[in-house]
Amino acid sequence: xxxxxxxxxxxxxxxxxxxxxxxxxxxxxxxxxxxxxxxxxxxxxxxxxxxxxxxxxxxxxxxxxxxxxxxxxxxxxxxxxxxxxxxxxxxxxxxxxxxxxxxxxxxxxxxxxxxxxxxxxxxxxxxxxxxxxxxxxxxxxxxxxxxxxxxxxxxxxxxxxxxxxxxxxxxxxxxxxxxxxxxxxxxxxxxxxxxxxxxxxxxxxxxxxxxxxxxxxxxxxxxxxxxxxxxxxxxxxxxxxxxxxxxxxxxxxxxxxxxxxxxxxxxxxxxxxxxxxxxxxxxxxxxxxxxxxxxxxxxxxxxxxxxxxxxxxxxxxxxxxxxxxxxxxxxxxxxxxxxxxxxxxxxxxxxxxxxxxxxxxxxxxxxxxxxxxxxxxxxxxxxxxxxxxxxxxxxxxxxxxxxxxxxxxxxxxxxxxxxxxxxxxxxxxxxxxxxxxxxxxxxxxxxxxxxxxxxxxxx
Ligand SMILES: Nc1ncnc2c1ncn2[C@@H]1O[C@H](COP(=O)(O)OP(=O)(O)OP(=O)(O)O)[C@@H](O)[C@H]1O
Numbered sequence: 001x002x003x004x005x006x007x008x009x010x011x012x013x014x015x016x017x018x019x020x021x022x023x024x025x026x027x028x029x030x031x032x033x034x035x036x037x038x039x040x041x042x043x044x045x046x047x048x049x050x051x052x053x054x055x056x057x058x059x060x061x062x063x064x065x066x067x068x069x070x071x072x073x074x075x076x077x078x079x080x081x082x083x084x085x086x087x088x089x090x091x092x093x094x095x096x097x098x099x100x101x102x103x104x105x106x107x108x109x110x111x112x113x114x115x116x117x118x119x120x121x122x123x124x125x126x127x128x129x130x131x132x133x134x135x136x137x138x139x140x141x142x143x144x145x146x147x148x149x150x151x152x153x154x155x156x157x158x159x160x161x162x163x164x165x166x167x168x169x170x171x172x173x174x175x176x177x178x179x180x181x182x183x184x185x186x187x188x189x190x191x192x193x194x195x196x197x198x199x200x201x202x203x204x205x206x207x208x209x210x211x212x213x214x215x216x217x218x219x220x221x222x223x224x225x226x227x228x229x230x231x232x233x234x235x236x237x238x239x240x241x242x243x244x245x246x247x248x249x250x251x252x253x254x255x256x257x258x259x260x261x262x263x264x265x266x267x268x269x270x271x272x273x274x275x276x277x278x279x280x281x282x283x284x285x286x287x288x289x290x291x292x293x294x295x296x297x298x299x300x301x302x303x304x305x306x307x308x309x310x311x312x313x314x315x316x317x318x319x320x321x322x323x324x325x326x327x328x329x330x331x332x333x334x335x336x337x338x339x340x341x342x343x344x345x346x347x348x349x350x351x352x353x354x355x356x357x358x359x360x361x362x363x364x365x366x367x368x369x370x371x372x373x374x375x376x377x378x379x380x381x382x383x384x385x386x387x388x389x390x391x392x393x394x395x396x397x398x399x400x401x402x403x404x405x406x407x408x409x410x411x412x413x414x415x416x417x418x419x420x421x422x423x424x425x426x427x428x429x430x431x432x433x434x435x436x437x438x439x440x441x442x443x444x445x446x447x448x449x450x451x452x453x454x455x456x457x458x459x
């Protein structure tokens with residue numbers, strides 16, 4: 001059973017909490033600066049709070065309920081109802097944010113209430129101290145009056161009546177003190193329970209925060225997936241359109257090709273029926289040709305065998321030819337040796353264009369390599385000298401003729417023998433002209449390229 005004061009106190013505290021919650025809701029949800037969906041939520045919360053207020057009134061009116069089960073249990077029972085009422089008809093992506101917001105507000109309210117209760121407890125303590133000091137004063141006064149009672153009878157009566165009054169007052173004060181103590185105890189109890197509830201709510205808030213965060217991540221991921229799937233669907237639909245176009249085009253092309261093929265087949269059929277006799281003739285002709293070809297093949301095979309035997313004979317002859325060629329080469333070089341290992345040729349240079357008036361000193365050139373030189377400054381026997389060479393070339397001899405005598409030596413070089421040709425004479429006598437004439441150089445190169453043995457040589 002609740003006392004009258006307790007019921008009054010509970011009613012006051014529930015009214016204060018209700019008004020405060022309504023203020024919070026109206027401050028937070030019905031502000032002009034907030035979006036319309038938050039105003040709507042505020043309205044819903046207000047309705048829930050009104051319902052809650054009514055239920056609290058009903059609870060307070062009933063004497064059969066205990067004090068501890070009234071406001072706090074009602075609050076904890078109504079919190080999920082409040083949240084579900086607010087979150088009804090809300091899109092799922094807004095739910096985590098709204099839950100977090102509501103729980104934060106409820107926590108703030110509970111903390112505010114704890115602060116108020118703390119101040120009330122402090123006030124009660126002060127009142128209690130005052131009452132105790134009053135009690136002390138009254139006890140001292142009673143003691144004083146009892147000492148006075150030992151005096152005259154009238155005074156005793158007066159004092160007794162005063163004492164009676166004081167005792168009544170004392171009783172009242174004690175009663176008040178008891179009430180205050182009870183109130184203090186209840187408040188302390190409320191505070192403890194509220195603290196426990198605040199802790200529970202804080203933990204719930206943490207869990208809900210984590211869940212909301214997870215749900216937010218999941219929703220973001222779902223949103224991304226949706227976007228990706230939408231783009232994929234678009235791409236696929238485009239590709240489908242393209243492939244449909246391609247299929248249509250291919251179908252058309254196939255139809256055309258089929259038509260053409262049908263035409264061609266009809267033409268071929270027509271041609272076949274038309275040329276069938278010719279075809280038969282061709283077939284027999286092909287058969288004859290094939291037989292002839294086979295006969296020809298047999299003949300060619302025989303000829304090839306005969307050619308192979310001939311080739312073998314030629315190869316044998318060629319080996320003999322090489323032997324003969326080597327022998328020939330040896331004999332040729334031996335002839336060159338016999339001609340002389342060291343040969344001396346003399347060439348007479350003709351006069352230049354500006355030397356036309358000068359008389360020459362060459363008197364006579366013999367066929368066997370003699371040259372007669374005349375000395376114009378001497379007379380008689382000593383005026384003429386004879387020199388002997390392998391061969392003497394006169395002034396009228398061409399480069400070609402000189403080279404014809406040198407040519408066998410070049411062949412010996414190509415056969416692998418050592419040969420040295422050098423020119424000797426005074427300055428301007430024609431050494432360079434004879435040795436490195438342009439025509440000779442060209443002839444050398446030609447000889448090298450067309451030589452039958454194709455041996456390499458160094459210059
Ligand atoms: N047989 C020739 N017929 C016509 N001209 C010639 C003949 N021999 C030499 N000459 C001319 O005589 C000149 C001298 O000849 P060449 O330069 O060959 O002499 P050389 O002996 O090489 O001289 P050097 O020792 O200074 O080098 C050249 O202008 C050349 O054209």
